[in-house]
Amino acid sequence: MSTNTxxxxxxxxxxxxxxxxxxxxxxxxVWNSLKERFEEIDALSEYNQMKVINxxxxxxxxxxxxxxTTGYGYNDLGRETLEKVYADIFHTEDALVRPQxxxxxxxxxxxxxxxxxxxxxxxxxxxxxxxxxxxxxGIRPSVGSLxxxxxSYRQVDLLPGGGFDYEGIRRAVNEKTKLATIQRSKGYxxxxxxxxxxxxxxxxxxxxxxxDVICMVDNCYGxxxxxxxxxxxxxxxxxxxxxxxxxxxxxxxxxxxxxxRECIENAAFRLTSPGLGREVGATxxxxxxxxxxxxxxxxxxxxxxxxxxxxxxLYEGLGFPVIPDGKEPRHDIIQAVTxxxxxxxxxxxxxxxxxxxxxxxxxxEPWDMPGYDAPVIMAAGAFVSGSSIELSADGPIKPPYVxxxxxxxxxxxxxxxxxxxxxxLVEKEIILKDFGRRNL
Ligand SMILES: *Cc1c(COP(=O)(O)O)cnc(C)c1O
Numbered sequence: 001m002s003t004n005t006x007x008x009x010x011x012x013x014x015x016x017x018x019x020x021x022x023x024x025x026x027x028x029x030v031w032n033s034l035k036e037r038f039e040e041i042d043a044l045s046e047y048n049q050m051k052v053i054n055x056x057x058x059x060x061x062x063x064x065x066x067x068x069t070t071g072y073g074y075n076d077l078g079r080e081t082l083e084k085v086y087a088d089i090f091h092t093e094d095a096l097v098r099p100q101x102x103x104x105x106x107x108x109x110x111x112x113x114x115x116x117x118x119x120x121x122x123x124x125x126x127x128x129x130x131x132x133x134x135x136x137x138g139i140r141p142s143v144g145s146l147x148x149x150x151x152s153y154r155q156v157d158l159l160p161g162g163g164f165d166y167e168g169i170r171r172a173v174n175e176k177t178k179l180a181t182i183q184r185s186k187g188y189x190x191x192x193x194x195x196x197x198x199x200x201x202x203x204x205x206x207x208x209x210x211x212d213v214i215c216m217v218d219n220c221y222g223x224x225x226x227x228x229x230x231x232x233x234x235x236x237x238x239x240x241x242x243x244x245x246x247x248x249x250x251x252x253x254x255x256x257x258x259x260x261r262e263c264i265e266n267a268a269f270r271l272t273s274p275g276l277g278r279e280v281g282a283t284x285x286x287x288x289x290x291x292x293x294x295x296x297x298x299x300x301x302x303x304x305x306x307x308x309x310x311x312x313x314l315y316e317g318l319g320f321p322v323i324p325d326g327k328e329p330r331h332d333i334i335q336a337v338t339x340x341x342x343x344x345x346x347x348x349x350x351x352x353x354x355x356x357x358x359x360x361x362x363x364x365e366p367w368d369m370p371g372y373d374a375p376v377i378m379a380a381g382a383f384v385s386g387s388s389i390e391l392s393a394d395g396p397i398k399p400p401y402v403x404x405x406x407x408x409x410x411x412x413x414x415x416x417x418x419x420x421x422x423x424x425l426v427e428k429e430i431i432l433k434d435f436g437r438r439n440l
Pocket of ligand 1: 103104105106108130132183184185186218220221241
């Protein structure tokens with residue numbers, strides 16, 4: 001194991017990054033068991049890569065599209081073309097893709113606030129939505145919430161096994177129900193992520209009860225993890241963040257909505273102003289990164305999927321509950337690992353941070369965050385601040401002490417990050433030193 005031969009070993013390289021021989025050997029065993037699975041992921045990214053290129057070619061993306069506008073942003077060719085590209089990828093009538101949509105929460109809030117009116121009711125048929133949406137909806141009292149505007153909310157939880165409560169949904173849909181919000185990804189929960197197929201079944205059921213209910217999908221973290229998107233199975237509207245999957249790690253800001261023409265138009269008038277709608281909104285310097293990031297997104301998402309699958313198998317082998325498990329199909333890029341104690345969550349996040357190309361020297365600590373109801377620890381050493389398509393981990397410090405891990409622009413970085421987490425857990429004696437001698 002020397003570093004000055006003609007072909008220095010990978011093990012030596014890991015050693016120089018602080019990875020012990022035991023952790024390295026265990027990681028290699030896990031990785032070797034995943035080769036077939038990784039081939040399937042490669043086929044997925046191949047399919048989605050062509051979907052993206054096809055949409056770009058069909059809409060005649062040109063060099064001129066890469067330059068943005070300033071001021072009002074009238075006649076922004078690049079913006080208008082990009083919105084057509086998104087609509088083609090999601091197979092929707094229209095799309096809104098803007099740097100002025102500041103994050104995923106904003107994209108979802110925009111979709112809801114623009115398509116609901118006072119007196120309408122919003123339904124979540126998949127249980128509690130993502131933490132930050134509680135304030136958008138007004139589940140937790142909040143200035144400017146839907147609730148303040150007289151929009152009511154009803155929720156039907158998933159059944160204990162994770163399935164849809166069809167009877168409960170039947171009872172919940174009423175004459176006021178205007179929009180159903182369906183969260184694809186588990187977010188900060190331990191429920192299963194919904195597959196596109198399951199989302200399609202749910203939408204058909206809701207439409208069979210009341211055909212004019214707008215079915216919206218919170219698509220955050222789900223884009224390009226399957227060959228189809230929720231809009232391929234009946235969703236009227238999908239929304240997400242460009243600093244997650246579809247930005248490919250390059251988009252420095254932004255969000256998107258794709259869906260029915262009328263839903264998108266409503267959103268455009270709300271995003272800017274009645275009367276102006278989609279005609280304004282300068283793109284400044286963002287378009288080049290939006291296009292190039294979208295081009296990379298299928299492959300970047302595949303890398304993140306590989307890292308998540310590796311983490312699942314590695315921690316499952318050590319006896320920790322993982323969601324999804326090592327074998328099951330993936331519908332988003334998030335991996336949850338339950339440590340059962342705060343020290344496990346903290347050690348994991350320290351490991352991820354120590355693998356980062358940016359801010360790799362800092363130590364993350366639990367902190368109160370706006371929008372969250374418990375202290376959260378976040379590990380990220382990202383080129384784009386807060387980007388969670390880049391290798392990152394976070395966990396609310398509350399039982400059952402689950403860490404949520406996602407991202408990795410490259411699989412190699414994801415692998416290093418996971419190796420570092422295991423190294424940290426071993427060094428802090430949260431995992432016993434003899435782990436490597438036990439069977440996978
Ligand atoms: C990340 C996320 C959001 C919110 O996006 P932000 O960009 O953090 O505001 C909403 N829903 C889900 C499922 C998410 O993963």
